[in-house]
Amino acid sequence: MLTLRNLGKTYANDVRALEGFSLTVAPGEIVAVIGGSGCGKSTLLRLISGLDNASRGSVELNGDVVRQPHPLINLIFQEPRLLPWLTVANNVGFGLAEIEGEDRRQQIELALKKVGLADLAQRWPKELSGGQAQRVAIARALVTQPEVLLLDEPFSALDAFTRADLQDHLLGIWDETRPTLLLVTHDIDEALVLADRVIVMRPWPGRILDEIKVDLPRKRDRTSAAFETVKRQLFKALDTSLQLS
Amino acid sequence: MADLAETGIKTEVKTSRSIAASVFYGATRQATAAIIVPALGLLFWEVSVAAGWFSGRLMPPPSRVLATLWTLLKSGELFNHIGITTARVFFGFVLGTVTATIAGAVTGYFGLARRLIDPSLQALRSIPSIAWVPLFILWFGIFEASKVALIAxxxxxxxxxxxxxxxxxxxxxxxxxxRIFRLSGFTLVRRVMMPAVFPAYVIALRSGLGLGWMFVVAAEFMGASEGLGYLLVDGQQLGKPDQIMAAIITFAIIGKVTDSLLMAAAAPFLTWQDSYRREG
Structure with missing residues (x-):
């Protein structure tokens, strides 16, 4: 259970990026956070991942307060951020420093299989396409079996085809072990295809404006009437958020 | 359809091959162009000395320089000088590199150390290094220690x-x-920072080595009885320009060879680099 209590962040230059953010995410739930720039979306993930510390409030995972990067929380960035001097396999194994030999090899292979890139294990990152690189990044985050996976606009740099493909892929992976996913995005369709709940943010400082439940069975049909209805609802909320900025 | 695809592939192969060929010929042509002027110059000098237009006393023709080089080589004298000079560069390079790496790592990593040490080092850097020579001779004597210190x-x-x-x-x-994978302190340095700075480190080592070869000459000017720098001074004092040129050529060759060795040693660790020249 991931609990965010009254989270707030003020940066050194007195910019209030986030204010009074409270949210509880159940194990295995997928929550999308959506909003324009200045809504503190990225700040939110930096606080939960422990990369930055909150100015106010707290992040708790199963009752433990998170102040620095936590073994059960992993973050997938907007860019793949692969380490260019490691092969694909060693990038995936980056978080397995304590595990060696055959065990390590098997875990890497399994993670690469999950993202469908088992045959690229010995390549260098420079030899991958954007979509492949992002999949390796997902495998790298998965290999340590996190309970909470944070995703910061993970597919926004990809073309529409690759993006839809990776969204399906992510759902497939999620379905196997059901980790908690907290996804920040500015793509309405992405939020609605993936999430159980969509949190709509408003800017300056970033706060929660609205919450929309997406009660549709997966895998969701983007063209169905029910999808359209929720989409209209979300558009309306985003419109309000936009007018406040 | 199949035919079309096939011809399409064929043309593609052809064009890529012809591109490779034109790149190759282009490079060869460039190399040829680069050699023409110095080759003609050397040829002209050789011919004009042979024809008696110039005496070639102060500027010996290529054949005489090569002959001197050969004599020095055959007597084994040249190897002796090369060995001495290389040893000085080696020790100076190791000493300079080790201290510089430690100092650079500390000031690069710790902000406080940077604020304390970096300004002083920058000030010392602006002193022309040759200016240290008299002081180093007083401190370390006229033998090896002062030379190695200057190179370092x-x-x-x-x-x-x-x-x-x-x-x-x-x-x-x-x-x-x-950090997401909870690396910190030395583990973060070893697994992330060190590999990340390695390419720049190799470049720094190469420029350091280049300066090492430059400074060994200055060091050997300040009183040496052996070494390539000694050959230069000796050639000047005894009026043997061919010996000076032979020493200069030797410097050029071993400078280039040591640089290539350094690059070759680093290359296996840099195959991951996504740079323009390594693509493919």
């Missing part, structure tokens, strides 16, 4: 600047990946 000073600064600059410019985004 020459090597120190480019390596120091390279290391501390490279550490300061390590991509924050990649460091964050390390």
């Amino acid at each position: 000073v020459g090597v120190f600064f480019p390596v120091y600047l390279g290391v501390s600059g490279a550490i300061l410019s390590v991509d924050r985004k990649i460091v964050e990946v390390g």
